[in-house]
Amino acid sequence: MTDSNKKIRRIVQDLRSAFVPTPSYAKLEAHFRTLLEQRRADVADGIVNNARGIVLVGQSGSGKTTAIRELIRQNKSLLKTDPTKDICEFISLQVPSPATMKFVGAATLRALGYPYSGDKQGPAIWDQVKVQLKLRQTSFLHLDEAQDLARYQTDKERQSVVNTLKSVMENSFWPTGLILSGMPDLKKIVNQDPQLARRLYPIEIGRLNALRDVTPVLDIVQKYAARANVETEPCVCSEGFAQRLMHAADYEFGLMAEITVQALSKALFSDGTEARLELQHFADVFFDRSAAIDVMNPFVAEDFARIDPRQVFEFDGENT
Numbered sequence: 001m002t003d004s005n006k007k008i009r010r011i012v013q014d015l016r017s018a019f020v021p022t023p024s025y026a027k028l029e030a031h032f033r034t035l036l037e038q039r040r041a042d043v044a045d046g047i048v049n050n051a052r053g054i055v056l057v058g059q060s061g062s063g064k065t066t067a068i069r070e071l072i073r074q075n076k077s078l079l080k081t082d083p084t085k086d087i088c089e090f091i092s093l094q095v096p097s098p099a100t101m102k103f104v105g106a107a108t109l110r111a112l113g114y115p116y117s118g119d120k121q122g123p124a125i126w127d128q129v130k131v132q133l134k135l136r137q138t139s140f141l142h143l144d145e146a147q148d149l150a151r152y153q154t155d156k157e158r159q160s161v162v163n164t165l166k167s168v169m170e171n172s173f174w175p176t177g178l179i180l181s182g183m184p185d186l187k188k189i190v191n192q193d194p195q196l197a198r199r200l201y202p203i204e205i206g207r208l209n210a211l212r213d214v215t216p217v218l219d220i221v222q223k224y225a226a227r228a229n230v231e232t233e234p235c236v237c238s239e240g241f242a243q244r245l246m247h248a249a250d251y252e253f254g255l256m257a258e259i260t261v262q263a264l265s266k267a268l269f270s271d272g273t274e275a276r277l278e279l280q281h282f283a284d285v286f287f288d289r290s291a292a293i294d295v296m297n298p299f300v301a302e303d304f305a306r307i308d309p310r311q312v313f314e315f316d317g318e319n320t
């Protein structure tokens with residue numbers, strides 16, 4: 001690999017790892033700090049209070065998983081972890097499929113590093129989970145893709161999910177704060193039970209707004225370009241461009257950031273460190289992601305608002 005290639009790879013890695021702060025992240029961090037301080041105070045006073053948690057909702061690509069990862073990174077120094085003593089204050093896992101209580105319990109046990117034998121029923125597994133949460137001194141349990149907990153369930157099963165989640169937070173043995181993140185269907189699970197809803201701070205990552213978010217989006221593109229030390233052409237500084245970018249990202253914040261990083265990578269890899277970021281780089285990225293021809297590419301098409309940006313292999317009807 002040439003030196004220039006190595007340099008470009010490093011720039012791209014740096015862009016990929018950059019986290020753009022957002023109002024919803026600020027809210028997430030503020031609530032988390034409150035929960036952590038409360039927990040510390042309770043433990044110091046020897047009080048066992050029922051725990052509280054957070055529910056983070058947003059469409060796919062909004063940035064939920066990334067936000068939680070950043071939360072852990074930012075609070076590393078505050079969170080207790082000691083692998084030698086098996087202490088882990090924050091445990092994170094993705095809800096498995098199928099999301100029966102038995103499967104979710106088993107996956108949680110595995111995330112806690114506990115070898116699970118596989119023959120227990122749901123309630124017994126969750127008793128075991130609580131024992132392990134206490135042993136590991138786990139204060140927070142994060143379940144990602146938590147909307148799946150409601151999928152294909154009968155009302156009775158859904159109630160048992162809700163009861164299990166509540167019992168993780170409300171018990172005198174070792175209450176653990178739940179952090180649930182997932183798609184908007186997750187709201188239905190939480191709202192099914194007022195007691196559960198009351199225990200969770202709600203945060204929603206809203207969609208971008210084609211009018212209101214023009215300036216912030218252009219700002220983010222400029223900041224990324226500056227970080228990569230790449231000049232920008234005027235065509236990626238206009239209101240129309242911001243709207244095309246938001247549409248291509250289906251108005252999701254995370255996807256907007258992701259496409260911008262990919263466009264800068266494309267510029268750097270094709271034109272080197274002297275590259276200038278232009279509209280064609282964004283158009284090429286959209287093509288790579290979707291295989292869409294120009295009339296279906298929001299960065300190229302005249303009337304881009306009619307395009308469904310989530311479709312791949314979409315071609316204009318007449319040509320197929």
Ligand SMILES: Nc1ncnc2c1ncn2[C@@H]1O[C@H](COP(=O)(O)OP(=O)(O)O)[C@@H](O)[C@H]1O
Pocket residue numbers: 018019020021022058059060061062063064065066067253254255257258
């Ligand atoms: N705050 C952010 N700053 C920079 N990039 C982000 C941010 N949030 C999300 N992204 C990027 O957006 C993409 C989708 O984010 P992800 O967290 O996977 O979304 P979700 O979990 O909501 O589906 C990822 O490539 C991620 O790097």
Ligand SMILES: [Mg+2]
Pocket residue numbers: 064065066144
């Ligand atoms: Mg995710």
